[in-house]
Amino acid sequence: MPIELKMPALSPTMEEGTLAKWLVKEGDTVKSGDIMAEIETDKATMEFEAVDEGTIAKIVVPEGTDGVKVGAVIALIAGEGEDASAAASAPAPSPSPAKAGEGQAGKAGQGEGSAAPSPSPSQSAGADRAPPSPAKAGEGLEGRVKASPLARRMAEAKGIDLGALQGSGPGGRIVKADIEGAQPGAAPKVAAAPAAAPAPAPAPAAPAAPFETEIPHEAVKLSNMRKTIARRLTEAKSTIPHIYLTVDIRLDALLKLRGELNGALAARNVKLSVNDLLIKALAVALKQVPECNVSFTPDQLIKYSRADISVAVSIPGGLITPIVTNADGKGVAAISSEMHELASRAKDGKLQPHEYQGGTASLSNMGMFGIKQFEAVINPPQGMIMAIGAGEKRPYVVDDALQIATVMSATGSFDHRAIDGADGARLMKVFKELVEAPLGMVA
Amino acid sequence: MEPPNVPDTYDLIVLGSGPGGYVAAIRAAQLGLKTAIVERELLGGICLNWGCIPTKALLRSAEVFHYMQHAKDYGLVANQISADLEAVVKRSRGVAKQLNQGVTHLMKKNKIDVHMGDGKLTGKGKLSVTKDGKTTELTARNIIVATGARARDLPFAKADGKRIWTYRHAMTPPEMPTKLLVVGSGAIGIEFASFYRDMGADVTVVEMLDRLVPVEDADVSAFLEKAVKKQGMTTMTGAGVEKLEVSPDGVKASIKGKDGKTVAQEFSHVIVAIGIVPNTENIGLEALGVKTDRGHIVTDGMCRTNVEGIYAIGDVTAPPWLAHKASHEGVIAAEAIAGKHPHAMDPKNIPGCTYCRPQIASVGLTEAKAKEAGYEVRVGNFPFIGNGKAIALGEPEGFVKTVFDAKTGELLGAHMIGAEVTELIQGYTVGKTGELTEAELMETVFPHPTLSEMMHESVLAAYGRALHI
Ligand SMILES: Cc1cc2nc3c(=O)[nH]c(=O)nc-3n(C[C@H](O)[C@H](O)[C@H](O)COP(=O)(O)OP(=O)(O)OC[C@H]3O[C@@H](n4cnc5c(N)ncnc54)[C@H](O)[C@@H]3O)c2cc1C
Numbered sequence: 012m013p014i015e016l017k018m019p020a021l022s023p024t025m026e027e028g029t030l031a032k033w034l035v036k037e038g039d040t041v042k043s044g045d046i047m048a049e050i051e052t053d054k055a056t057m058e059f060e061a062v063d064e065g066t067i068a069k070i071v072v073p074e075g076t077d078g079v080k081v082g083a084v085i086a087l088i089a090g091e092g093e094d095a096s097a098a099a100s101a102p103a104p105s106p107s108p109a110k111a112g113e114g115q116a117g118k119a120g121q122g123e124g125s126a127a128p129s130p131s132p133s134q135s136a137g138a139d140r141a142p143p144s145p146a147k148a149g150e151g152l153e154g155r156v157k158a159s160p161l162a163r164r165m166a167e168a169k170g171i172d173l174g175a176l177q178g179s180g181p182g183g184r185i186v187k188a189d190i191e192g193a194q195p196g197a198a199p200k201v202a203a204a205p206a207a208a209p210a211p212a213p214a215p216a217a218p219a220a221p222f223e224t225e226i227p228h229e230a231v232k233l234s235n236m237r238k239t240i241a242r243r244l245t246e247a248k249s250t251i252p253h254i255y256l257t258v259d260i261r262l263d264a265l266l267k268l269r270g271e272l273n274g275a276l277a278a279r280n281v282k283l284s285v286n287d288l289l290i291k292a293l294a295v296a297l298k299q300v301p302e303c304n305v306s307f308t309p310d311q312l313i314k315y316s317r318a319d320i321s322v323a324v325s326i327p328g329g330l331i332t333p334i335v336t337n338a339d340g341k342g343v344a345a346i347s348s349e350m351h352e353l354a355s356r357a358k359d360g361k362l363q364p365h366e367y368q369g370g371t372a373s374l375s376n377m378g379m380f381g382i383k384q385f386e387a388v389i390n391p392p393q394g395m396i397m398a399i400g401a402g403e404k405r406p407y408v409v410d411d412a413l414q415i416a417t418v419m420s421a422t423g424s425f426d427h428r429a430i431d432g433a434d435g436a437r438l439m440k441v442f443k444e445l446v447e448a449p450l451g452m453v454a
Numbered sequence: 455m456e457p458p459n460v461p462d463t464y465d466l467i468v469l470g471s472g473p474g475g476y477v478a479a480i481r482a483a484q485l486g487l488k489t490a491i492v493e494r495e496l497l498g499g500i501c502l503n504w505g506c507i508p509t510k511a512l513l514r515s516a517e518v519f520h521y522m523q524h525a526k527d528y529g530l531v532a533n534q535i536s537a538d539l540e541a542v543v544k545r546s547r548g549v550a551k552q553l554n555q556g557v558t559h560l561m562k563k564n565k566i567d568v569h570m571g572d573g574k575l576t577g578k579g580k581l582s583v584t585k586d587g588k589t590t591e592l593t594a595r596n597i598i599v600a601t602g603a604r605a606r607d608l609p610f611a612k613a614d615g616k617r618i619w620t621y622r623h624a625m626t627p628p629e630m631p632t633k634l635l636v637v638g639s640g641a642i643g644i645e646f647a648s649f650y651r652d653m654g655a656d657v658t659v660v661e662m663l664d665r666l667v668p669v670e671d672a673d674v675s676a677f678l679e680k681a682v683k684k685q686g687m688t689t690m691t692g693a694g695v696e697k698l699e700v701s702p703d704g705v706k707a708s709i710k711g712k713d714g715k716t717v718a719q720e721f722s723h724v725i726v727a728i729g730i731v732p733n734t735e736n737i738g739l740e741a742l743g744v745k746t747d748r749g750h751i752v753t754d755g756m757c758r759t760n761v762e763g764i765y766a767i768g769d770v771t772a773p774p775w776l777a778h779k780a781s782h783e784g785v786i787a788a789e790a791i792a793g794k795h796p797h798a799m800d801p802k803n804i805p806g807c808t809y810c811r812p813q814i815a816s817v818g819l820t821e822a823k824a825k826e827a828g829y830e831v832r833v834g835n836f837p838f839i840g841n842g843k844a845i846a847l848g849e850p851e852g853f854v855k856t857v858f859d860a861k862t863g864e865l866l867g868a869h870m871i872g873a874e875v876t877e878l879i880q881g882y883t884v885g886k887t888g889e890l891t892e893a894e895l896m897e898t899v900f901p902h903p904t905l906s907e908m909m910h911e912s913v914l915a916a917y918g919r920a921l922h923i
Contacts, residue, residue, distance in 0.1 A: 161862060
């Protein structure tokens with residue numbers, strides 16, 4: 012029997028991806044560890060390594076194909092002693108038995124559903140009898156997914172992958188609260204939001220009518236990253252009531268401290284940016300005002316006891332938010348080197364999912380573009396994002412006298428469902444105080 | 455060197471032995487914790503001695519009396535029927551006593567130390583028990599406060615046990631009231647109103663809010679009002695008692711009606727059932743900084759207070775103030791203390807039962823509350839008159855109402871009024887807790903002939919598929 016190579020789930024919530032490039036061709040022999048293909052997920056391009064040894068008998072999914080479902084057979088490998096050409100002509104792999112989560116609870120797949128679940132994550136791509144929503148990846152691994160009927164139905168309607176969730180009910184059963192928690196974005200357990208497609212179109216969306224215009228143009232296919240950005244921003248702006256709170260912050264003390272620290276750190280080859288210090292300030296502020304370090308879910312307020320700061324980094328073709336975990340507990344030098352390293356890997360599309368999925372709050376800095384002030388869109392399930400404008404020399408009143416000071420405007424966007432205005436205001440105040448008297452946060 | 459009389463340290467001391475406290479103690483003992491319980495009055499608390507159980511015994515007598523009076527409807531002859539209130543009360547006290555002894559036995563069986571006396575927290579993990587002027591100091595790693603609650607007095611007239619009664623007087627009455635005023639139509643008020651009405655008293659119920667049993671679904675309130683009026687009860691909603699003047703042979707009540715006019719009426723007795731006051735005073739909570747909200751102790755889903763090592767359960771905490779809620783919290787608290795990971799309490803899955811005639815039972819959101827919460831609802835309603843068993847029982851009055859989330863099929867609430875509905879509600883509660891949708895409820899086979907078939911029909915009705923209407 013040829014070995015079926017299947018589309019891997021490269022993140023816990025990945026449902027489909029683009030087979031960007033084959034690095035092997037039919038007839039090549041591969042051994043465990045060889046890189047066979049590049050696969051583009053919603054956030055990153057990842058390498059797909061061979062696990063089995065053998066000869067590539069057939070490439071089933073050609074490169075450049077997008078929307079390849081996790082678990083779909085993408086190539087066949089003939090094992091040792093097998094005839095590659097015979098393997099290639101073996102009957103097309105049949106769809107795996109229906110998973111418990113598929114179809115109408117207890118209806119559509121009764122016979123099939125009770126068949127012994129396959130022990131490996133064998134999910135055929137097209138499973139043309141069921142919408143792609145229900146559990147795929149995790150499910151096959153442990154057999155049946157335990158979920159309440161209500162949870163199944165809600166997951167189906169929202170296009171949430173049950174297999175990627177951890178249940179909080181008896182014996183790990185997935186219950187309503189877990190689905191609500193997994194609502195586009197709001198899933199602390201689920202690491203990542205992207206899996207949850209917005210409700211209206213769980214089934215493979217019918218291709219939209221071609222856009223027509225007389226104006227000379229070029230139509231560029233949307234990358235997965237662009238689609239994810241579009242979906243998450245739409246979701247954030249249409250479901251989260253944002254409030255915006257702006258403060259002006261004097262930067263002179265922070266700039267001075269940065270100069271001194273950089274002098275001292277030069278030997279260690281560390282060069283702090285203003286942004287590194289702001290990451291630290293935000294994390295410390297969140298620890299001091301824990302009411303703002305939260306995620307809103309329909310039934311629960313998740314209060315984080317650690318500040319993990321997602322930092323918006325623009326990369327070719329979009330944006331990604333690598334995370335400085337436990338930023339309140341790290342020294343600024345450590346934050347700086349970590350940020351440096353994350354940003355450079357982000358630009359190469361080499362971040363691992365856990366490095367950009369999660370975070371408890373975000374920081375977005377457009378100061379380098381000369382933007383004076385802006386309001387950022389919250390990155391769900393987080394409860395707030397801090398938007399940093401350019402530091403500039405401004406007339407500033409100090410002790411009733413006009414002086415010139417370096418000042419920047421910072422605007423916090425807060426999820427008003429979870430965070431009251433007064434708490435948001437307190438966070439802004441603490442953030443301002445930390446930046447204006449920065450010794451307090453490095454000490 | 456340790457002083458010789460250092461008291462043993464318990465893993466857990468439970469203060470108060472109501473359905474919250476004694477159940478917590480049993481569960482803790484099962485989990486291997488060295489456990490003690492402190493009680494100043496009677497093991498079993500309000501529920502067994504002065505609440506749920508004795509009232510149900512009284513109401514059963516009233517119900518049997520009612521059936522005797524309607525013997526003819528069943529083709530039976532019963533002549534010279536009369537009620538002996540003293541004997542009815544005696545039976546009720548006997549039932550309470552039997553259960554109280556049952557709790558004593560359970561404590562012994564589970565090797566739980568019972569300390570009788572007034573308990574007071576004297577520090578972290580420290581509790582003193584005072585009885586007849588003698589004080590014992592106990593220490594424990596954890597304390598569960600389960601001191602329950604007592605009846606709330608009217609601000610202008612204290613219950614005297616003669617003319618003005620709380621529930622305690624009402625269940626051990628010095629005499630049969632002839633003309634009774636019941637202030638408050640919550641579960642306790644309406645149950646006593648129903649009891650004394652069925653026993654033959656002239657009963658008036660005054661409710662401040664605009665309908666009887668105001669926490670129930672509005673349809674249930676409306677149905678109840680009609681039913682009790684038919685039984686000859688007088689109800690005044692949107693009305694308040696402003697003054698009670700006690701005289702040797704009665705009470706003059708000034709009642710401000712819906713129309714804003716105050717009228718004076720004479721009654722033989724008054725039952726005050728306007729709510730409860732938690733027993734949080736003088737037990738040392740303030741000194742330890744335990745947070746309360748309008749007297750009730752604030753707890754989280756695991757029954758923890760804001761002070762480490764101190765838990766609280768039952769009536770002394772947030773509503774609903776029901777015995778089964780207290781017991782369930784007792785189990786959660788004991789398991790949390792033993793390092794297990796119990797599920798957190800979900801008030802939406804706590805059923806409530808009221809044993810007036812007709813009975814009321816409900817769980818989850820009322821239709822109005824569901825809409826308020828933004829749900830698009832599907833409502834099913836099935837009347838007793840469409841159910842064979844109800845007709846055979848001679849109980850054709852009542853209905854079963856279900857409220858579903860139109861989007862997900864989640865059962866948001868169920869509301870029933872009619873004979874025996876208190877025994878039915880658990881079916882919906884199981885379904886809600888297990889997160890069944892309308893599909894599984896429809897696929898369930900209900901036995902025939904039972905009243906429970908109405909529960910099936912009500913679900914079908916919500917989806918336009920009821921069979922017997
Ligand atoms: C008339 C009536 C009818 C009711 N009917 C129902 C019903 O049908 N169904 C239902 O679910 N609920 C009913 N209830 C409510 C139910 O009785 C309470 O919800 C339940 O008893 C609460 O249990 P608990 O353990 O919190 O407190 P309680 O039962 O009040 O027990 C508290 C115990 O703590 C003791 N205690 C208090 N302070 C101290 C101290 N300092 N030291 C030592 N001991 C102390 C008290 O003596 C008492 O025994 C009824 C209540 C009443 C009054």
